[in-house]
Amino acid sequence: MSGSALPQPAFPAGSAPDGGRAVGAQPLVVRTAPISLPDGGLTTLVDLLPDAKPLAWVRRGDGIVGWGEALRITTTGEARFSDADAAWQSLLDRAVVRDDVRLPGTGPVAFGSFAFDATSDDGGVLVVPRVVVGRRGDRAWITTIAAGLDAAPTAALLDPARRTPVTGPGAVTESDGAVAAADWPAIVADAVERIQAGRLEKVVLARDVVATTGRALDPRWLLRRLAAGYEATWTFSVAGMVGATPELLVRSEKGLVASRVLAGTIRRAPGMTDDDALLHAAQLARSSKDLEEHEHAVVSVARALEPFCTSMNVPEQPFVLHLPNVMHLASDVTGVLDRDATPSSLALAAALHPSAAVCGTPTVPARDLIREIEGMDRGRYAGPVGWTGADGDGEWGIALRSARLDDADPRRVRLFAGCGVVAASDPAAELAESEAKLVPMRWALRG
Numbered sequence: 001m002s003g004s005a006l007p008q009p010a011f012p013a014g015s016a017p018d019g020g021r022a023v024g025a026q027p028l029v030v031r032t033a034p035i036s037l038p039d040g041g042l043t044t045l046v047d048l049l050p051d052a053k054p055l056a057w058v059r060r061g062d063g064i065v066g067w068g069e070a071l072r073i074t075t076t077g078e079a080r081f082s083d084a085d086a087a088w089q090s091l092l093d094r095a096v097v098r099d100d101v102r103l104p105g106t107g108p109v110a111f112g113s114f115a116f117d118a119t120s121d122d123g124g125v126l127v128v129p130r131v132v133v134g135r136r137g138d139r140a141w142i143t144t145i146a147a148g149l150d151a152a153p154t155a156a157l158l159d160p161a162r163r164t165p166v167t168g169p170g171a172v173t174e175s176d177g178a179v180a181a182a183d184w185p186a187i188v189a190d191a192v193e194r195i196q197a198g199r200l201e202k203v204v205l206a207r208d209v210v211a212t213t214g215r216a217l218d219p220r221w222l223l224r225r226l227a228a229g230y231e232a233t234w235t236f237s238v239a240g241m242v243g244a245t246p247e248l249l250v251r252s253e254k255g256l257v258a259s260r261v262l263a264g265t266i267r268r269a270p271g272m273t274d275d276d277a278l279l280h281a282a283q284l285a286r287s288s289k290d291l292e293e294h295e296h297a298v299v300s301v302a303r304a305l306e307p308f309c310t311s312m313n314v315p316e317q318p319f320v321l322h323l324p325n326v327m328h329l330a331s332d333v334t335g336v337l338d339r340d341a342t343p344s345s346l347a348l349a350a351a352l353h354p355s356a357a358v359c360g361t362p363t364v365p366a367r368d369l370i371r372e373i374e375g376m377d378r379g380r381y382a383g384p385v386g387w388t389g390a391d392g393d394g395e396w397g398i399a400l401r402s403a404r405l406d407d408a409d410p411r412r413v414r415l416f417a418g419c420g421v422v423a424a425s426d427p428a429a430e431l432a433e434s435e436a437k438l439v440p441m442r443w444a445l446r447g
């Protein structure tokens with residue numbers, strides 16, 4: 001989408017009260033009411049999802065899940081973020097909202113997922129569910145959203161009898177993605193040479209693997225396992241993009257922003273003792289190659305946030321984030337938004353994307369090198385994924401440790417992993433690191 005015309009929201013067939021004519025004129029009617037949820041621990045929310053088209057953004061049992069589709073906004077190209085934001089805003093301008101809970105994630109909510117590259121075949125998508133259920137600590141709520149209809153948020157919507165059973169994927173086989181694993185180190189070596197020649201400082205290169213499942217893949221299967229097994233991550237599902245990302249691009253809440261920047265990785269072998277893990281963590285924290293990779297990522301995020309903030313806190317030293325498969329150098333950057341220019345969370349995500357954690361430094365040469373040598377369309381992998389609410393607040397992660405379910409073949413899924421490459425990178429070690437980053441999705445698929 002490049003021009004000034006706004007993308008028109010698409011309403012699912014049969015959902016428009018007038019049978020599909022002039023649906024854009026129908027205001028969204030949104031109602032949020034408090035509920036009590038049984039404590040199902042880390043999977044409380046994802047266990048409520050009734051069908052195989054789940055929407056989710058959950059961490060440590062809190063967050064939001066959604067189902068049904070009140071409407072969908074799709075965009076393309078450079079303006080994929082701003083067009084989506086403007087279309088969402090124009091829907092909100094006419095929405096009729098009753099919110100009896102008033103927490104982040106209550107009232108109107110859209111789940112979104114955006115392509116890494118403006119030239120991708122994928123663009124951006126915002127999905128507005130018919131039902132949203134959320135939890136934050138001891139508070140829980142249900143929201144209903146409909147175009148022109150007033151659907152009461154009743155407990156009946158959570159009736160387990162409405163849920164279709166979740167079936168496992170069956171036997172999983174794998175095949176090469178766009179570039180075979182054996183050929184990928186040569187691409188990394190090419191990048192290292194160009195970095196050493198001074199053409200850029202860092203580039204993040206990714207690869208994909210195709211998994212074929214014995215039965216149609218139900219994303220709820222993946223969500224349940226990821227939410228339980230990777231609790232320090234944000235488990236997400238939006239329009240066929242599913243994963244558990246440890247990296248938060250931006251959270252915007254009541255004038256405060258936060259970003260968890262990751263770059264610099266060490267593998268954690270299965271069964272590693274806590275003592276060994278601590279030794280590895282210390283090794284990572286001292287590795288000049290990883291510290292360099294990390295510094296690029298922190299600087300790119302801090303620079304992008306600065307114009308929007310009156311004050312910021314950028315840690316001088318990263319900490320080590322421990323995940324079951326890898327450890328990362330991590331920095332939590334925070335800021336106070338300028339009251340006069342309060343941007344929406346989606347506008348902030350657009351300004352931050354692509355950070356050096358997924359693209360490189362400087363941004364444009366890194367992006368151009370990715371286009372030239374990576375050999376695949378990343379689609380929505382490594383793009384912003386998350387949600388936005390009525391006041392523009394929201395949370396956007398980077399779609400890492402993720403998979404794209406095939407819209408045309410429910411037994412086919414592409415898994416992705418990428419690695420930051422700097423002058424000191426070793427191509428074979430980067431391949432091994434990419435394998436470690438594929439572990440969460442492979443584990444979630446196998447069960």
Ligand SMILES: C=C(O[C@H]1C=CC=C(C(=O)O)[C@@H]1O)C(=O)O
Nearest residue numbers: 262263264265357417418419420
């Ligand atoms: C690009 C990915 O990870 C990024 C985030 C954390 C650490 C990274 C690294 O150490 O290379 C990557 O920059 C991925 O998981 O696909």
